[in-house]
Every structure is written in structure tokens, then in C-alpha cells.
Amino acid sequence: MATLIIPTPLRKFTEGESIYTASASNVKELLVALYTSHDGIKKHLFDDEGELRSFIRVYLGDEDINELEGVNTKLEDRDEVSIIPAIAGGSK
Numbered sequence: 001m002a003t004l005i006i007p008t009p010l011r012k013f014t015e016g017e018s019i020y021t022a023s024a025s026n027v028k029e030l031l032v033a034l035y036t037s038h039d040g041i042k043k044h045l046f047d048d049e050g051e052l053r054s055f056i057r058v059y060l061g062d063e064d065i066n067e068l069e070g071v072n073t074k075l076e077d078r079d080e081v082s083i084i085p086a087i088a089g090g091s092k
Helices: 008-013 027-037
Strands: 002-005 019-022 056-060 080-085
Touching: 002 027, 008 080, 019 027, 027 056
Parallel strands: 002 080
Antiparallel strands: 002 019, 056 080
8 A cells, every 4th residue: 555644734634644545556546545535635635627736746755746657656555655735935
């Protein structure tokens, strides 16, 4: 099973869980499994067209899936996937 690391801001939608595991052949299947079992998180990950929101970054290990095959990036058992929401701010 692949492991998905849930960032702190999204844990309120996973009953406080920081780690989610599921059998999935690719990143999208893993994310779909997450939102199927945790109602309310889908709208924070995907837009109305079903595309991953632009401010959400997903990593397989230490590689951005956008540098791989996007949400179609294949997963193996014991892969670790992390959701990284963008952080706004800074100074001018």
C-alpha cells in the first residue's frame, strides 16, 4: 500500500489523521481513495473539472509529480506521497 502524508491544514478533513494508506496504482487513485473515505477534502484538492488545484503540489518521495507523469504517476507498494499546499505571503 502507498502512504499519503496529509499536511496540517488538511487534517481537519481527515479527522486529524496525518497519514493515509491505500492500495492504488497511481497518484490519482490514491487521492480519490482519500476523498472517498474523507468527505469534504475533495474540494480542497480538485477543482470543478476534476483537475488537481494549481496551489496543491504532490510529491512522490522528493520528486514533484509534475516532473513525472502528473496524477498518472505510477505507485508501488511502500511509496510515500506528500501533499504540499502552497503558502502565500512574504514581503515586498
